[in-house]
Amino acid sequence: MDSLTQVALGAAVTVAVMGRRTAVWKSALWGAVAGTLPDLDALIDHGDAVLNMVLHRGESHALFYLTLFAPLMAWLVARLHGEGALWRRWWLALWLALVTHPLLDTMTVYGTQLLLPFTNHPYGVGSVFIIDPLYTVPLLIGLVLALRTPLAVGLKANAAGLLLSSAYLVWSVLVQQHVELVARDSLQRQGIAADAVLVTPAPFNTVLWRVVAMTDTEYVEGYHSLLDNPPVIEWHRFDRGAELAAAHGDVEGLRRLAAFTHGFYSVHEHDGRLFVTDLRMGQEPSYIFRFDLGTMTERAHGPVAAQLSGERMDMRAGLQWLWPRLLGQPLPPPGLNLP
Template identity: 50%
Template sequence: MDSLSQICLGAGVATLVIGRKVPVKQAVLWGAVAGTLPDLDVLFDAGDAIANMVSHRAHSHALFYLALVSPLLAWLISALQRQTALFLHWWLAIGLVLITHPLLDVMTIYGTRLGLPFTDTPFGVGSIFIIDPLYTLPLLFALIIALLKPKWCTGAAASGLGLSSVYLIWSFSAQQSITSIVEAELPVPAADAVLVTPTPFNTILWRVLIMTEQGYYEGFYSVLDRSAAIDYQFFPQNARLKQQYKAHPDIARIAAFSHGFYSLQQQDDKLILTDLRMGLRQNYAFNFLVTPDTATPAQALPRAYDMGTTVRWIQQQLVASE
């Protein structure tokens, strides 16, 4: 999720756990700091564009490593605040803050490697967009109330966390329901993989991506108009090209990271590699230029992802479905 959501989640969890034992401002501050720490991995260069992409949400988001770090961070905070007697309480608070960060990230589609060092699998449920105001606002309002009315801090934090969690449950339930509908009415007799994710900033209009050997289908489903059939658009792909370069290190890495939801196109003597999960209507967030001989490091192509155009299109679709 975005930084604001993680800050609010961390501050809310810390306030709920330790807000009655220390000044609320301390709980909010240290919860916010711990809530954003795992995302500092973006500051480190992994070597090339693809390595940087797949290394995000890796070791810094692994539950095992976060469990090891949490007592050290709790000890540091309790020492700085001269509250060594509250070390165990800080440990519980900071431990929960660190662990809930990657658990929330898993609900997005990007890919979070929770299981390192035991498994390198990137997990991504994909039931919520990376930025969703309906998830973040309850947490933010709860923190404002907790700071203004310290006596209500734990109740406010519990309410904010409860409402945001209910929204996550709704998004997951909606995703599973739509996935069942899509799989029952596929536009082709068989599909290699099916992905259902919400469009930006909402859980009303959902994007459907269906991979086949010949290419992929993209369609959209609105929960406001359940009776409407999904209108798919087909984008052909060169199956031979994918087969030819499936062992290419960069392509194999994106294929694994995206769970097969990627496209590969030839452009002169270069290859254009695209993660199809993030973006829509051929307006994607991650595109890479790859050399067939692997001699040159992969390069990220300039972002063509126009969020403004995407949002305006989504608004039109939602209005049309009402």
């Protein structure tokens, strides 16, 4: 999730656990720090764009390592504030602030390696967008009230914010499962034999959902809003570059991205250069994570550092499309060239 959300979650969790035992501002401050720390791995440049992607949310997001770090951080905080008697409580509070960060990240589609060093599998539920005000705003309101109102009222408001935000996550998973059923039924009715189906929310909401389904030779993309009437998904077909993927399966960047995306990727060539695209984040034709893996000649002389060559959708056009499509109007995504 975005940095503001992680700060708010870490602070709210720590305030809830520490309660009346210390000043609310101390709990909020150190919870915010703990909620931010795992994302510092984004500052590391591995010299390769694909590596930067697949190694983000790695060790710094692993529950095992965060659990080992929590008592040290708690000892430092307790010693700094002269609250040695509260060390165990700080330990619990900061551990929860640390581990809820990757657990929340796992609700997005990106991929979080929660169980390192035991497995590097990237877990991703994909039921919430990376920025969703309906999740974040209750946390912020509860936290502000905890800092600005009488203690009893503030702690109740903070707890209510955590409860509402958690309920929203449950809602997102339930709706995701419903949309997947609608999508699979639509695929079957239209004779599309899909090997895998991905259901993720459109930006900033859990009413409009994007669906990607992979076949042997292509992928199809469609949208479903809970307000669609009738609930029929219109699919648009695209070549996935299966032959290119098979021919270049030994290219490290392609191999890594294929595993990291759980197969939701496409491959194409342009001017002799090989490109691989993560189909999970973005929408046709704009994808953030598209990588240039170089030419065959370049790769023959040794490993080629992947370069990021993705593009973002025009924000104004995207927002102009988002709201009416969310309300059930059957509009094609902006920028999509339809025959």
